[in-house]
Amino acid sequence: MEIKITKTTSPKQKPADLSKLGFGQYYTDHMFIMNYDEGEGWHDARIVPYGPFEIDPASMVLHYAQEIFEGLKAYRTSDGSVQLFRPEKNMARMNVSCERLCIPKIDEEFAIKAIKTLIKIDEDWVPSMDGTSLYIRPYVFANDVHIGVHPAKHLIFAIILSPVGAYYSNGIEPVKIFVEEKYVRAVAGGTGFAKAGANYAISLKGQEEAEEQGYIQTLWLDGVERKYIEEVGSMNVFFKIDGEVITPALVGSILGGITRMSIIELLQSKGYKVSERRLSIDELVEAFKAGKLEEAWGTGTAAVISPIGELKYGNLVMRVNDGKIGEVSQMLYDTLTGIQWGKLEDKFGWTTKID
Numbered sequence: 001m002e003i004k005i006t007k008t009t010s011p012k013q014k015p016a017d018l019s020k021l022g023f024g025q026y027y028t029d030h031m032f033i034m035n036y037d038e039g040e041g042w043h044d045a046r047i048v049p050y051g052p053f054e055i056d057p058a059s060m061v062l063h064y065a066q067e068i069f070e071g072l073k074a075y076r077t078s079d080g081s082v083q084l085f086r087p088e089k090n091m092a093r094m095n096v097s098c099e100r101l102c103i104p105k106i107d108e109e110f111a112i113k114a115i116k117t118l119i120k121i122d123e124d125w126v127p128s129m130d131g132t133s134l135y136i137r138p139y140v141f142a143n144d145v146h147i148g149v150h151p152a153k154h155l156i157f158a159i160i161l162s163p164v165g166a167y168y169s170n171g172i173e174p175v176k177i178f179v180e181e182k183y184v185r186a187v188a189g190g191t192g193f194a195k196a197g198a199n200y201a202i203s204l205k206g207q208e209e210a211e212e213q214g215y216i217q218t219l220w221l222d223g224v225e226r227k228y229i230e231e232v233g234s235m236n237v238f239f240k241i242d243g244e245v246i247t248p249a250l251v252g253s254i255l256g257g258i259t260r261m262s263i264i265e266l267l268q269s270k271g272y273k274v275s276e277r278r279l280s281i282d283e284l285v286e287a288f289k290a291g292k293l294e295e296a297w298g299t300g301t302a303a304v305i306s307p308i309g310e311l312k313y314g315n316l317v318m319r320v321n322d323g324k325i326g327e328v329s330q331m332l333y334d335t336l337t338g339i340q341w342g343k344l345e346d347k348f349g350w351t352t353k354i355d
């Protein structure tokens with residue numbers, strides 16, 4: 001499929017101070033759009049000036065949340081080129097999400113071509129300051145003008161780009177996490193393994209209550225027994241207990257992160273034992289009490305590694321590694337960000353240049 005390109009005649013002012021980019025505050029000059037209509041399939045691929053959609057008030061997505069998204073980044077390397085990190089994994093996951101939400105699949109190679117073409121056009125927007133990147137947000141939503149409940153026959157796939165700041169501007173800071181016992185994010189059989197906007201709507205309440213108590217994020221337990229550890233906020237979670245690195249197995253209610261996958265592969269390549277298994281909160285508490293909880297961290301595209309310095313479970317406050325970043329967490333952060341920004345050799349073949 002051809003991508004029709006219409007360039008803007010009024011480019012936006014780019015943010016002057018790259019140290020204040022933050023996350024999701026700025027969007028580039030262009031966006032990619034294509035439509036799906038039953039009988040026609042995906043069609044009308046185009047890059048157009050960034051601007052609002054016109055949506056009918058009865059558009060299905062506004063009522064029933066049939067929507068999925070992806071999140072990845074483009075990195076400016078020191079030789080001035082721009083590269084992506086495992087985009088084929090994101091696009092494969094996008095189709096897993098589509099399948100679950102009854103959204104027609106999208107050609108993965110074509111979606112990567114769309115991302116690359118769009119970035120090429122807005123290449124000047126890829127920031128170069130240390131730790132900054134261009135966040136890429138592909139998403140699909142139902143757009144039938146109909147408030148009946150059924151899988152959509154008319155959808156929109158779009159990609160927008162946002163220059164984002166360094167996640168850590170003053171070095172990595174371990175976060176305080178609240179173990180959520182009242183609310184749940186997902187259950188097996190539901191949509192937890194899909195990157196669906198609806199999963200985020202569901203998680204807001206727990207997040208809000210954690211914040212009210214002075215915690216940054218929630219540690220989600222399984223929705224059935226409130227016993228097994230699943231994720232932390234919108235990140236996957238890892239623990240190092242008595243030398244063993246443990247991350248919850250992907251049991252259907254957990255989102256399979258690309259960062260999680262990469263961290264596992266990286267650890268294994270360095271000879272660490274990594275267990276993907278169920279880990280109960282009781283096992284974690286026991287390990288903590290025995291002085292065997294050595295490190296804990298979250299993983300995701302935004303922060304890469306987010307060390308956990310404290311976990312609150314009921315009345316128990318568990319300090320991890322004295323509230324400081326651990327050795328393995330630091331090594332993982334340095335290695336993965338090194339590969340992403342092209343400072344370290346990419347032995348795994350994870351990066352793809354945009355040219």
Ligand SMILES: *Cc1c(COP(=O)(O)O)cnc(C)c1O
Pocket residue numbers: 071195231233234235236255256257258259260299300301302
């Ligand atoms: C996106 C996401 C992650 C992290 O996935 P990455 O591909 O590593 O960015 C983890 N959990 C949830 C719920 C997510 O939505």
